[in-house]
Amino acid sequence: MSQGFIEFWQTMYRNKKAFSGLIILALFIFMAIFGPMMKALDMTVNFEGRYMSPSFAHWLGTDYGGRDTFLQLVYGSRDVLSIGLIAALFTLVLGFVIGALSGFAGGKTDTVLMFITNLFLTVPSFPVLMIVAALVQIKNPVMFSFILAAWSWAPLARAIRSQLLSLKNREFIIACRIMGLKTPYILFREILPNLTPYLAINFIMAAQGAIVASVGLMMLGLAPYSPTNWGMMIQLAVQNTGGIFNPKGYIYLISPIMCLGLFQMACIFFSNGLEEALNPRLRS
């Protein structure tokens, strides 16, 4: 095992916040992969059994239709995580490629790419998504993630460009150029490692943002409605329980909020630790 890998884990372990974030994220990933294999989710309505209190049979009680809340969370985690992670990956790739190319190439390429980036930053996403919703049929999570990423790469691209403008005049990059190394080599072998901490943090934050945004897209009708998506569960809980006006529905309302909150908190904690682990200057 390489020294760097061991140091990474040691740093993560020492940072209690980061470590707890990592454990929570691991649990969520475990839940998403193995949870649905353990018990089938039956979404058949059992109105008489609605808003049941937590019990051995229903760990988090039941929803407005008498369906098991915990199982919905477990099944929803697969949706939530896959959309979040794929969207984050798209965001990262788009943001890095456009930002890096713009910053490194400069000149007209920079002007054109930054013009496009600024367009995406300034055009309000809501009306555009409305048009997209009218034109595009989302049929799978990959396409859903791509549309989520389409409006989240621009800030990252600008930030990467700024980093590039700073990095490209450093001695080691100038040396690479003098040696006649090709641009892709310089970008991916010399510059990318320097941006890894920044990209890693952005990956986590983009995943978190995509999960929240996915509910908005479902409510716009861009994507098929997934009643076990945590965000959609909150929406349904508020709609069917009136938020706070049905005391019987409190656990059903709070459960997805807690899950989403816990996931976001874990992401933030983990990304803090990640920055420390990947950026030697931050290590104490």
Next chain:
Amino acid sequence: MLVSGCGTSTPGLVDRLSAGDVQDMQQLIPDAQIKYNKDKIFHVLGGWPKPPLYQGNPFGSGGIGDTNTRYMYEGLFFFLRSMNNVYNRLAESSEDTDLTTTVHLQRNVKWHDGEAFTSKDVWGYYRLNNGAEVTKYLTSIDTPDDYTIVFHWMNPAPYPELRKLLLAQDLQGQIPYHIYKKYVDKADALLQEAKPLTDKSKDGPFNLDITEELSKKIALNWNEFTRSGPAIPVGTGPYKFEKVTTTDMLIDKFEDYWRPDAVHFDKIWIKNVPELSAQYALVKAGKLDWYDGTPPKDILESLLKQNKNLLHYRMYDPASVGLMYNIRNKPFDNVKFRQAMTYVLDKTKLREIGNYYGKEYPKISMTGVMPSSLDKEIDASVLDQMTDYTTNLDKAAELLKEIGWKKGSDGQWRDPDGKVPSFIIGAPNNWAPGVNSAQIAAEQFSKFGIPTKLKAVDSTIYFANADKGQYDMSMDWVDISWGFQNPWSSMRVLFWQGTKTKVGFSNIKKKDEKGNEIDTGKLDLKLPGIDGKIYDIDKEMKRFPYVQDEQERRQIIDNLAWIANENCWGVNFFQNATGAWINTKMMSGDFPMMEQIVQYNRDMPLATDPVEQLAITHLNHGFNSSYMPEEYWPR
């Protein structure tokens, strides 16, 4: 403030009724005896374009708010939704001859700006708003004097009861001619340029042939009218505009209202609160004196429990929540497939989640008639001959097999080409009963082995998408009659309006002079009726208003309802139930079903007695009904 609003400091309604404290509910109480609503303000919710967009033309962009219109405007007649009862309002009386309806107007009516209301204001409304449906059945409107207006019907004329309903459905059948003279006179002059209709297959206002060029001029004049103001509404209703902000509107009692004794509140304070949870908070806190709607069962019970002064009445909506199959898409063009899908649905579960207080009718698919009036409108022998669509998974499987579908070992059905389908149900995302029940329908289809997902689409684009056939199945109101309750009215929605476009019935095409195919917009649907003969649905629909014999009219409706049910173009999930909340701390009145309020602890069931149904429907004074100011007073 919240505590006092919740009513904990005052005895609740049941306590008061049990103690015999009913004086304020039997009659209007003198000002000196008003305990809680001393300012005599009626608090309600409403909506309107936010200032500076707000303007006073109800036909202008965004209007003035639907509910608010009812407080500030009145028509010649008004009707009660779910019922056919038509009452005089600005009409003092009316009489019919074979081809005319003469309306005598109330004589002391004034506009809010002080001008007298005259027959010219009614004439002006129909000349300018010549797209109003009733104009298709009229040849002209005369105003022999300021207080008499004569509607001349085409020959043959619609049967007499329908004439009044056609006039009454224009809830605001008047506009201030003194304000809009320029546009009314222009519209009148343009109509006078048109020649009489000779082609009987065409419709036109006042039996006129409106050419494309003339139509453009009329539309231009209408558009100019909608932008012409005035800055604030000018109606003849019991309340006149005082001021508006983004969140609040205040309207004042109109001093010169023609029925001064009928108005008991001095002001109406309308709040604009779009968020549902915030609305419930206001109801719970007693900050609204009247609130429209019936929330989910548990919320309703919780609100009643938390505020002992709240009283809730339920009433049928003249509409059902339903799903329409898009027959433009395969395999929905196959009636057996549509029927199989319908047999899969368990309507009880759809209703429990969509609207607990609604009522499902498991036997029917979609008939074009409001389900609660099926027994009244459709002959029992015809109802017996209709296919029974009560949930039957075996029957669904049998029908699918008949058309070559097979069920795989994975439990999924495959079409004759061996493909597992993947269907989409579209629904407008702001319509909770539709979205909730459609989600359950999607789950029921998927569980049966036909993978189906719901798309809850933003309502600004949903309806255009659904009309274009973008979804395999679409959610909307079905078997609906927002206007007057007459089976022909709901059949119009099925065959001519919203249901038609979502199901995707085709239109008659014809070639123009250049040989290009053009869509006439006329329904092209010919199907066997209950007697086995082929019927042209469009012709049957057009024939109905002119059939003077009631029995013959009933036969037309019987036949059309049977055809609709057999062809299974959609599924009526359940007839919607709505309701009205009253804050009895601030508002009193001769409440319906008074003697049963204690028994039901203020959670009133659907009334079965027609008189009580009528009284409860009076409570719905927004939307397509009129405000009845005389029936409630401050407490």
